[in-house]
Amino acid sequence: MSSLSPVTSLWQATRAIVWKDLTAERRSRELLSAMLVFALLVILSFNFALDLDPKTRGSVASGVLWVTFIFAGTLGLNRSMATEKDRGCLDGLLLAPIDRSAIYFGKAIANLAFMLIVEAIVFPLYSVLYNVNLFLPGLLLTVILGSVGYVAVGTLLSSMAVQARTRDMLLPILLFPVALPVLIAAVKASAGYLSGLPLEEITPWLNLLGVYDVIFIAVAFMVFDFVVEE
Amino acid sequence: MTAAIAVSRLTKRFGLKTVLRGLDFTAAQGEFVALLGPNGAGKTTFLRILASLSRPTAGEVRIGGAPLPQEAAAVRRRLGVVSHQPLLYGDLTAEENLRFFARLYGLSAPEPRIAEVLELVGLARRRHDLVRTYSRGMQQRLAIARAILHDPEVLLLDEPYTGLDQDASAMLDAVLHEVAAQGRTVVMTSHDLSRVAALASRFDVLARGRIAASASREAIADAQLLDFYRAAIAEEAP
Numbered sequence: 001m002s003s004l005s006p007v008t009s010l011w012q013a014t015r016a017i018v019w020k021d022l023t024a025e026r027r028s029r030e031l032l033s034a035m036l037v038f039a040l041l042v043i044l045s046f047n048f049a050l051d052l053d054p055k056t057r058g059s060v061a062s063g064v065l066w067v068t069f070i071f072a073g074t075l076g077l078n079r080s081m082a083t084e085k086d087r088g089c090l091d092g093l094l095l096a097p098i099d100r101s102a103i104y105f106g107k108a109i110a111n112l113a114f115m116l117i118v119e120a121i122v123f124p125l126y127s128v129l130y131n132v133n134l135f136l137p138g139l140l141l142t143v144i145l146g147s148v149g150y151v152a153v154g155t156l157l158s159s160m161a162v163q164a165r166t167r168d169m170l171l172p173i174l175l176f177p178v179a180l181p182v183l184i185a186a187v188k189a190s191a192g193y194l195s196g197l198p199l200e201e202i203t204p205w206l207n208l209l210g211v212y213d214v215i216f217i218a219v220a221f222m223v224f225d226f227v228v229e230e
Numbered sequence: 231m232t233a234a235i236a237v238s239r240l241t242k243r244f245g246l247k248t249v250l251r252g253l254d255f256t257a258a259q260g261e262f263v264a265l266l267g268p269n270g271a272g273k274t275t276f277l278r279i280l281a282s283l284s285r286p287t288a289g290e291v292r293i294g295g296a297p298l299p300q301e302a303a304a305v306r307r308r309l310g311v312v313s314h315q316p317l318l319y320g321d322l323t324a325e326e327n328l329r330f331f332a333r334l335y336g337l338s339a340p341e342p343r344i345a346e347v348l349e350l351v352g353l354a355r356r357r358h359d360l361v362r363t364y365s366r367g368m369q370q371r372l373a374i375a376r377a378i379l380h381d382p383e384v385l386l387l388d389e390p391y392t393g394l395d396q397d398a399s400a401m402l403d404a405v406l407h408e409v410a411a412q413g414r415t416v417v418m419t420s421h422d423l424s425r426v427a428a429l430a431s432r433f434d435v436l437a438r439g440r441i442a443a444s445a446s447r448e449a450i451a452d453a454q455l456l457d458f459y460r461a462a463i464a465e466e467a468p
Contacts, residue, residue, distance in 0.1 A: 008333075
């Protein structure tokens with residue numbers, strides 16, 4: 001038979017999990033379609049509910065954008081872990097002789113990919129509906145940093161919430177307060193780019209996003225093993 | 231010689247509820263142990279501890295001499311687990327599922343091994359079909375293929391017959407016979423005494439969190455298995 005390598009590396013296991021999630025999603029389109037439809041409904045609802053003049057639209061754009069991303073992202077985070085738990089597949093992953101952080105990184109990278117795909121579709125639609133140019137390099141960087149932070153903490157908390165019967169309610173309750181620094185920093189930095197503020201006024205918010213990302217990835221790396229332990 | 235599985239004074243508590251109470255258990259290399267017991271006896275909890283999915287509250291567990299949970303990663307490489315859930319992804323094909331687990335287990339060049347185990351469980355012709363299109367019986371056979379993919383020394387089976395019809399159960403029997411004949415140590419929980427009677431080399435009855443009775447296949451005729459089981463349960467009744 002084929003030989004077993006002594007240790008399945010973190011990178012190899014992470015890559016396998018990302019491949020598995022992307023392949024399964026390419027077939028089912030369960031998660032992406034739900035996230036996308038939800039994001040579009042939120043944007044449309046804000047569009048009609050606020051009924052704003054063009055000037056005011058520009059000022060609320062960043063807030064509406066991030067509320068949309070975060071709500072749609074929560075939907076994806078919940079489903080991503082629930083599908084593992086419902087069919088017992090989480091046990092299948094936990095039984096593998098791998099560093100369990102690979103499960104976290106694999107799920108987080110796949111979740112980030114789904115969130116970025118939704119954002120890439122929402123961006124042009126939002127630009128048309130709200131008549132705001134969102135294609136600014138700084139704004140794109142902010143969206144990536146904000147999404148990384150949100151997914152980093154969201155994947156960790158969803159793996160805790162999935163153990164509970166009330167997981168659908170539990171995840172937002174746990175996640176939104178912890179992710180508040182990301183939301184505030186991302187909204188402030190995005191608003192800064194959209195209103196043409198100088199870079200030195202935006203940089204502190206970008207720094208906060210970067211620091212938050214690093215801290216939560218490190219925390220998840222250290223505690224994920226305990227989170228999934230029975 | 232080191233026992234394939236050695237458990238001593240194993241206790242597991244969930245809050246105030248004690249599920250396993252100082253349980254002692256050993257299984258020799260190549261032994262097929264049927265773990266019998268009523269619902270709530272602690273069979274699944276015991277198997278989850280052996281599988282390193284749950285930590286013992288007290289006691290010692292060794293798989294192939296390696297202690298749990300200290301050497302959990304090394305132990306996991308020696309274990310294959312089949313539960314009543316298939317632990318498979320419905321949106322992947324059978325082959326993709328096995329390829330995924332082969333990568334997690336670090337198998338280099340896994341394709342010949344994947345073809346071999348699919349042949350063994352009789353799913354080679356359906357290898358490119360999505361698992362969600364499989365019947366329950368086929369999923370369970372694929373679950374066995376997944377569990378033995380990395381050629382584990384110890385196979386843990388938790389109620390593998392749950393939800394299977396007569397034909398699917400008979401097919402699973404044949405696969406388990408084949409797997410056991412390869413010299414693996416097997417521990418299987420089941421409520422179906424007639425099925426385990428045909429497979430196991432030893433019968434252990436787990437009741438109220440400990441092994442209440444144990445008998446080898448030689449010591450007990452198939453027809454007496456039900457009486458043996460009932461007597462063990464009655465002794466442990468509160």
